[in-house]
Amino acid sequence: MTLLIVGGTGFLGTELVRQATSAGHETVATWSTTPPGQHSPAAWRKLDLRNRLQIQGLVEQVRPQAVVNASSGGSDWKVTAEGPIHLAMAAAKYGCRLAHVSSDAVFSGSIGRARYDEACLPDPVTPYGAAKAAAEAGVLAVHPEAVVGRTSLIIGHGRSEHERLVHDLATGARDGALLVDDRRCPVHVCDLATALLELATGPDTGVRHLGGPEAMSRHVPCQVHLFRFCGVL
Numbered sequence: 001m002t003l004l005i006v007g008g009t010g011f012l013g014t015e016l017v018r019q020a021t022s023a024g025h026e027t028v029a030t031w032s033t034t035p036p037g038q039h040s041p042a043a044w045r046k047l048d049l050r051n052r053l054q055i056q057g058l059v060e061q062v063r064p065q066a067v068v069n070a071s072s073g074g075s076d077w078k079v080t081a082e083g084p085i086h087l088a089m090a091a092a093k094y095g096c097r098l099a100h101v102s103s104d105a106v107f108s109g110s111i112g113r114a115r116y117d118e119a120c121l122p123d124p125v126t127p128y129g130a131a132k133a134a135a136e137a138g139v140l141a142v143h144p145e146a147v148v149g150r151t152s153l154i155i156g157h158g159r160s161e162h163e164r165l166v167h168d169l170a171t172g173a174r175d176g177a178l179l180v181d182d183r184r185c186p187v188h189v190c191d192l193a194t195a196l197l198e199l200a201t202g203p204d205t206g207v208r209h210l211g212g213p214e215a216m217s218r219h220v221p222c223q224v225h226l227f228r229f230c231g232v233l
Contacts, residue, residue: 010071186211
């Protein structure tokens with residue numbers, strides 16, 4: 001199977017490329033600002049998600065059976081909201097499966113519920129969450145057979161931005177604070193990549209939640225890390 005992984009040089013994208021190529025898939029991956037390493041097993045294309053014609057041209061050229069969008073544009077509306085919709089339009093036009101990565105940031109966390117399920121309506125309170133929510137709605141509107149994987153904080157091997165933040169705060173390398181009332185469901189990058197590839201190559205459609213099994217604040221792992229650093233644990 002030919003897979004197109006958009007955002008292949010990011011933390012999640014790198015793991016997606018590794019697993020896809022290891023599974024024997026012909027893998028084409030894209031980069032935007034950070035070029036890939038010279039020894040990557042994937043074929044690489046530069047892609048600007050703000051360019052609708054470039055997106056369509058890439059999908060037309062590669063003709064993948066499935067596309068995984070693991071791009072990260074922060075609160076940039078053109079990259080995070082509009083880009084995935086243009087990608088979904090191209091995937092639908094050329095008959096490609098599409099797995100789009102979204103975020104639990106589409107929820108405000110203000111309704112007092114212990115867990116959100118796939119039936120809960122987005123109510124974002126940040127520009128990033130609003131962009132992600134708009135992308136979800138647009139992707140499924142133009143490509144009803146697509147699947148949206150909502151995930152949470154991505155961790156793994158000490159290399160994620162969240163782990164680096166906790167480490168730096170615990171060791172005093174940087175100043176800052178962590179909220180105790182912002183509860184998320186961290187997921188390991190390897191587990192998330194496996195789930196996304198299963199969704200991309202399977203029959204599922206609609207929204208699927210791909211967070212970890214335990215809800216916690218970022219303050220909890222910081223405390224554990226600090227105890228370990230001081231020799232308490």
